[in-house]
Amino acid sequence: MTTGQSRVARLVLPVGERDHIQGPPDAQATLVEYGDYECPFCGQAYPIIKAVQARLGRRLRFVFRNFPLTEMHPHALKAAMAAEAAGAQGQFWPMHDLLYENQDALDERSLARYAESLRLDVERFRSELRAETYASRVHEDFMSGVRSGVNGTPTMFVNGVRHDGPWDAESLTAALTVAAHTKAS
Amino acid sequence: MPKLLFENGVRLIHPYMPKESPSVLSQGVVAPDFALSSGPGQSVTLRELRGKPIVLVFYPADWSPVCGDQLALYNEVLPEFHRHNAQLVAISVDGVWCHRAYAESRKLRFTLLSDFEPKGAVARAYGAYRPIDGTTERALFVIDEQGLIYWSYLSPVGVNPGADGILEALESLSKRRVA
Numbered sequence A: 001m002t003t004g005q006s007r008v009a010r011l012v013l014p015v016g017e018r019d020h021i022q023g024p025p026d027a028q029a030t031l032v033e034y035g036d037y038e039c040p041f042c043g044q045a046y047p048i049i050k051a052v053q054a055r056l057g058r059r060l061r062f063v064f065r066n067f068p069l070t071e072m073h074p075h076a077l078k079a080a081m082a083a084e085a086a087g088a089q090g091q092f093w094p095m096h097d098l099l100y101e102n103q104d105a106l107d108e109r110s111l112a113r114y115a116e117s118l119r120l121d122v123e124r125f126r127s128e129l130r131a132e133t134y135a136s137r138v139h140e141d142f143m144s145g146v147r148s149g150v151n152g153t154p155t156m157f158v159n160g161v162r163h164d165g166p167w168d169a170e171s172l173t174a175a176l177t178v179a180a181h182t183k184a185s
Numbered sequence B: 001m002p003k004l005l006f007e008n009g010v011r012l013i014h015p016y017m018p019k020e021s022p023s024v025l026s027q028g029v030v031a032p033d034f035a036l037s038s039g040p041g042q043s044v045t046l047r048e049l050r051g052k053p054i055v056l057v058f059y060p061a062d063w064s065p066v067c068g069d070q071l072a073l074y075n076e077v078l079p080e081f082h083r084h085n086a087q088l089v090a091i092s093v094d095g096v097w098c099h100r101a102y103a104e105s106r107k108l109r110f111t112l113l114s115d116f117e118p119k120g121a122v123a124r125a126y127g128a129y130r131p132i133d134g135t136t137e138r139a140l141f142v143i144d145e146q147g148l149i150y151w152s153y154l155s156p157v158g159v160n161p162g163a164d165g166i167l168e169a170l171e172s173l174s175k176r177r178v179a
Helices: A040-059 A076-088 A092-101 A108-117 A122-130 A135-147 A169-184 B065-083 B096-106 B121-125 B164-178
Strands: A020-022 A029-035 A060-066 A155-158 B005-007 B010-013 B035-039 B042-045 B054-058 B087-092 B111-114 B138-143 B149-155
Touching: A020 A092, A029 A040, A029 A169, A040 A060, A040 A092, A040 A169, A060 A076, A060 A135, A076 A092, A076 A108, A076 A122, A076 A135, A092 A108, A108 A122, A135 B065, A135 B164, A155 A169, B035 B096, B054 B065, B065 B087, B065 B096, B065 B164, B096 B111, B138 B164, B149 B164
Parallel strands: A029 A060, B054 B087, B087 B111
Antiparallel strands: A020 A060, A029 A155, B005 B010, B035 B042, B035 B111, B054 B138, B138 B149
C-alpha cells in the first residue's frame, strides 16, 4: 500500500441497465450526477443540467444516482426512495423533477401527493416507501459514489472522470463538449 | 512582484513562503504520538487509540464549505469505517468550543481534536501543517493496529479528497490481517 500524492477519481460502477438514463446510449458524452434531493446545491444544479441537456441534445446522455446525506438532510433518503418507487412504476424522471422543483416539501404527505399527481398506484407507492423496498438500491448508488470519489453533493462525472471544475451551464457544456470530441477522435 | 493566486478566496501561492508542506509522513513510519483536547477538560492520546486501525483526518478549518462536505461525507461513511474496525478522528487548529459548536451543528458522530496550543504542533509532526495559512493541510492518514502509518495522502487544500482512498487502504489492511 503506497502513499498517494495525486489521484484521478473515476467512476467505478459503469453506466448500465440498473441506471436511470436520459439520452441515447451511443451519445458521445455521458454526465453522471450523484445527487441528494434535499441538497440546495443539487437544487441549483437541476435547471443547469436541464439547460446543458437542451444545448447538447442527442450528443449527451445523463444519468442520475442517489447520494443522500442523511445526517444533514432528514428527508433525503425518503425522497430518494420515492424517486425509485416512482421509477418502479415507470415514472422516475417526472418524480425526480418534481422533487427538485419542491425541495422545501419532501415530507411523506407531500411525496404521496406527488405520486398522486403522476397517477401512480399510490397504495403500492406508499407501502414500498414504508417497507423501504428501495433502501438497498439507494445504498448501492451511495457506495458506488463513495468508491468513485464522490466528495459532496452534487458530484458529477464527465465520461467517467470526476468533474472538479465549476458546473455552471457554460463550464459544464464546455467540459462535456471536450469529452465528446476526445471520445469521437 | 510575483502574482498571488487565489481560488475560492484561498491564497494558493505566496512568493516568500513554501506553497505547502513538503511532504506528509508516509508508509512504515511510526505515527507520532499526541495528546490533544477533544472537548473542554477532555483529551485523547494516540496511544490509547492503538489496537485498532485509525483514520486520522487533518482538515484546514471548522465551518469552511469544503471541509463541511468532507466531514459530512465521513459522517455518512462512518459505518463503512467501523466495518473495518477503524476509528475516525479529525484534527484542525480550531479550539474546543469551536469544535463543539461545529460538531453539534453538523451532527458529527466522531471526535474532533484541537491542535490549538502550541498551534499546529501535531500537524507539523505529521508534515501536515500549512504555514502560509496558519492551518493544517487537508491530509489523510490510515494508521495500523501497531501504530505505523499504513497509508497517507495530501490533498490540494481546495479539493475534498473523498473517502475512496481511505476505504481502499482499510480494505488492504484487513486483507493483510487475514493473510
